Amino acid sequence: MDTHGFPPGYFVIRSVATNRLLDVKSDYVEDGTEVLLWPEKETSLVESFRDPDANNQVFFIDPSGALCSRASGHAIDVEDGRLVLRHRRPISYPYPNAYSHPLPKFQYNAQTGEITIHFSHDPTYPLSSPPSSPGTSMLRNRTSDLGLEIPAAAGNWRNKTHFLVSQPLRKPRTIIDDASEMITTAIVSPINFFSSAFGGKSAAKPEEVFDGNIDLKEEEVVEEERGEEGEVDNSPELERRVRVIGIPNGSEGELGDKALKRRKWMVSSLRRVNARTGT
Structure with a gap:
């Protein structure tokens, strides 16, 4: 099976810039819970030694290619540039829309350390509407049926590479x-x-x-x-946020060291046995 560059089984994802792990906030399981960065809760990578309460910092790739949280089993989605926990939802029309859509696929490049996100649709849903507005949905479907021109901006997402980046947090001025x-x-x-x-x-x-x-x-x-x-990151707060940014292909200039680090991630597999003792 294709694990999209991630190791098979369970793993943790560490930000090189902040030395924090990707974490489902407060170990919540509700739909839309934000996924952010938090200090490492469990240092051991051996399954039998780990605290189960740290499973909200553990992820896996499911058979469909979606990135999922071990703690809840729910997949990770992108909403307004943020990572969120996403429950599976029924299909609603016009499909796809902000409420109901295929989950994005996450790709890890072990050589560059970058995580990219791949969508099968425009993540801004410019021509769709929520299920609660059936009249608008019918109008937009009818517009498509009539072959009316679709704004050029609606296809710009195809010409972008979407990166997962960490965000620095500066302490408030006093x-x-x-x-x-x-x-x-x-x-x-x-x-x-x-x-x-x-x-x-x-x-x-x-x-x-x-x-x-x-x-x-x-x-x-x-x-x-x-x-x-x-790029200053000196806040005493433990939490850091992550964002998904879309960079137009071919337009990216030279990045500084700190900007490059914020794109880099270390993915470590959990092991069934201790690497030193074999137990």
Whole structure:
């Protein structure tokens, strides 16, 4: 059977950038539970030595090619760029749609350490609607039957490679951080600092030129445009999130070391016997 680059049987998936394991949040089994990164709960890879409570950090590839959680047996789906636990759902029309669709397939490349996600449909479902809107569904089906033009953007997903990446998390800024920055500014450029303090004009900073009050959330930052500051990962929080990003084929530039690491994963098989003692 094709395990799509993953080892047969059970395995754990470790982020090289964060040294955390892929983890079903709080060991929940509800549909839509987020799959994220969490510190390793069990260090042994020998089945008989492992704590069963750590099974939410263990995965396997099922016969259909879907990535699944050992703890619940449910598959992993992609929803709004996040990994979530997905219960099998009945077919609803128009198929596929956000509620009912084929599960994505995960592919692991042991040489590069990258995990890619492969869809059989547009993961944004531009021409589908939820089952609760039958009128809209019938209209869209009718549009297809009439051979009306489908927006070109609806096919762009085929020309992208979808990568699984970890997300850095920076600790929130504090009053002390702001005060430290002010003191540093005063030392580096005292003339500008004091002239602005006494009503004089100073050169505007780049972030002050546009006063549009734009505040991007962490998950809204374009992964390939984080910059050096955006790669800082110093939050005391244990949890880290993962995202699925689509990169147009042939458009990717050179990545920095930290951006490359966030794409790298180590997959380790669980063993039935101890490699040293054979027991």
